[in-house]
Amino acid sequence: MTEAFEINASEVEIAAALEDASIPALMLSMLHMSGDTSILDGPIKPGGAYINEYQGYMSEEDKATVRAQAMDIIRNYRDGGCQLPPTPDRATLLRMMNFLVAQDVPEEYLPMMLEEIEIDGVDQRSDAWGDEVPQQSREQHHVLIIGAGMSGILAAIRLQEAGIPFTVIEKNSGVGGTWFENRYPGARVDVSNHLYCYSFEPAHHWTQYFAQQPELQTYFENVADKHRLLDQIHFNTEVVSAIWDEDEQIWQVETRHKQGASRTHRVNSVISAVGQLNRPKLPDVPGIDSFGGQWCHSAEWDDSIDISGKRVALVGAGASAFQIAPAIAEQAGSLTVFQRVPPWMFENPIYHETVPEGMKWCLQHLPCYAKWFRFLLFWCACDGAYDAIVVDPAWPHQDRSVNEMNDFVHQLFSDYIRGQVHDEELLPKVMPDYPPMGRRTLQDNGSWLKALQRDNVDLQAQGISAVTADGITAEDGQAFDADVIIYATGFKTADFLWPMTITGRNGKVLAESWATEPSAYLGVTVPEFPNFYCLFGPGTNLAFGGSLIFNGECQVRYTLECIKLLLQSDSAAIECREEVHSDYQQRFRDLHAKLIWEHPGVNSFYSNAEGKVTLLWPWKIIDMWRWTRAANSDDYQLS
Template structure:
């Protein structure tokens, strides 16, 4: 219907009786009767044919007020006016990429060409940084430890690996894709998307693969960073650059559990993020350690082929229903995405809006709420009831299993997973056993559970997460006066807006401390905001003619105080919630505590007073 308005120039559809019948449960579950759908398709055929026969000439595009009405119509609710600029920028209906930094004469070309940047990491954020630097005419080299780009989508190759944000949104705003075979693409397609981006944007000549950064030191006398890299053959090289962009992510160093005997197992074993391609689970006794996001995908993918599958679960996940989680994108949908004017952009808007700030109120703790054992406020309790009813409906008449899979913490407090029935369906199989006790030891032939029983295994899969407590580990990063970043951060890493750090001039973090998402949004959107801010920092520096730009101590201190105060109000530091988002003291260091629109606002431009130029 939105595309029809663009093709016809007639916005009267917005005033008709046929419209979405209610707010969306998630991106794909709005409501319209089959009769209304048929009526609209009949109208659409006429509009499309007329547009085709008229030479595919678009009439004047809707004005901003009409576009705002179209937004409200599509999502069946009011899109607050303050969100309109962000959404217009995200949709690019005018064909202009407002987040690009293809600078004009305000930044002298000679200064750009003399400012060399080294990017650490070739995943989503690293490639994005490379594209923006290239547009600005700034020389760069990108160092990637793996054999190809793609980051997490190169490394995570376990069975069932797929994105849990709709991939029509989990893509760069300036590089949308309509080819996805599924709504939530599996690993090979995601990997190919990022490889194609690197090729299409001609980044490969500036990328060093199979090469790892081991240390980076700031030299105060020259104002340069000296970065040491080591390639696959062990040869080291030193790069002298003006700026460093760390795009290593938060979830890229696997964590094995601290269980005695892990190395003693004589069968096949691996961590989910370091998948052993030789593992074959057919007819095998398999143990999966963990029940988080990776196990949630692995277990349904291998359950039917195993002889026996034992899942050791420490904490059950909350999940919500998404019936298209494993669905193919229909041919007609692909055709619309490819051929109908602005269809892709409006579909992306719908996905973005449903994953935006609408759920934010559910994570604010109401200290007077009487049911703190299960929820944190009235809206959160509604979510508790909805999620619980969904799980009960899946489990059926099995009280033992139900007791194991209903979480004992408020929903949204840990990572919430998308489900189409595959997880609980796998756990209900006769050959699958869900254990809620721990593991005391790994032996040559299996694992020993807390109760002393031994579970024999041919294969052990550790779906036990990452070293989220060690940002930029194992690299050695030293700033002014030899200051070691890992010591500066200790157990509470912090950066201004998650990007800049006092004492580390010309050093920028992508997906840095406090920028992960847990209640909605897309990390690609976050990445685009963070890269734009980084480019604005570089612009400020190059326009000034100075050598270095450094975050002021007081800037970070004020920001971190607000960060801590905001998190103290939110669900992730609730007494009943324990997760990898927290450090040993229970403080959340990984997550963005504000709304998504706040990140967009605060990263649009740089306040010069927040920094010291020298």
């Protein structure tokens, strides 16, 4: 183990910190400090694992016993000079995983999970190349990255490690992507922060388990600064077009600064890191520009808007509205929420909780505690829920669920909603009538339904048909006066890479080629578009678990593997073979036809007008990890 874990705290300080510890993670840290594997066989052990449940359903008596045992082990470790025994072998590490989540973790997941938590302190996803790629070849291969959000920063770090020059084009004035843009009241992440951070840049400072936007933005700023990326980012600049020059085998990328200056970049490869949810979409109704009050889209928040005492209309009830409504309901004079489709939600009692100081201490000082805590978060959000999204054609209750496991989820979620709503008129409005997990499922600590039950809040179970100078006209014709309108109406998810024009071989325009069904091999590469890579591209969004940062790390590694393959071959261009892409896309389509998102009872932004899902990854998370570890030369044409 290459990392050093030093403890200088007093026993009083340690005891206070242990009161805030995740006891299951603490027990595995105790094993690392002592080398005593009998901890795994003792009578005290976690009783199970569930998303956002960090204590393994252990009794208070058992937790107190473990804290006392931990004090002895930590004291001995501290007084012995903080020397760790050898890292446990792989068989023991698998036993530790099984112990932590109280279930059998399939052995096939072991390599992925060890890589994710970096138990040996080594960043296995780093692309710090050795002699396998000539230095001169690297230095002569310039890459342009579009976007400085999560994926763009990650790509820049990995290119820097590989010794490849790069330029980042960012339309905003700072890094962070979605966390730079989405500044609306209540904006926060819905993946626990101790998982929603780069595997090689874990953060122990989070003030909340699910941090709000300013803290997330600061994290990405700090990472970019630490890795010395800022000087290579062109801020306030957009990519207008990218054209593949067949004769010179390079991309000509035209950019335009916010102040109007244009520039053409001649680069060898282009990485699109623009994401799927970055171009706001307003409702297609008449009168949007006629409103006489203040208005904005949630992703383009106007800081000058004053909510206090105002009549506020919130259009939408998806993920953004779910956070906005509780954040502004108390300040607003009145709040009218227009909801076309109610969201399914599951209970997360710590959604707004702060991280105790003791927990922060454990994360920072206890050997491997943070690594096992990350595993606990990841595993509970990994592939365990996959079976719940597979449609069983013989299931008799297709109106409410798609299989037996999904029906259990339906009951669980329904009971949670009923337990919070005692208003007979409100309950049918907030109870979804489609199978759970078919649309984005939201996390809730009671704040959404509590907000809807306030005296000054009105939930309209309908959309809007027009906007007037005075407010909103609902679908049923009712007029609602408003001082402020907030559109939480999502993004142009079907318009990948819009408004850029990407032109590949033979003048082929990517937007025209994709039309309403964008697709890329593994979500990354596209035939007839050499040396062009998508991050968070078509078919790579997640809807049943995982983390987009994990996805991003997989996709960036694959992109670097493609570039490595290109440079090792001494070729100028690498291009996905058409037959490889076609086979992949057919498998993509065949599998989605069996999953919940194309179920007749589900309609969401995940699918196009024909009902075909284009945004979501249909396989398990482990499949993405497997398939993106290396680029197969048989999948590509080099020239």
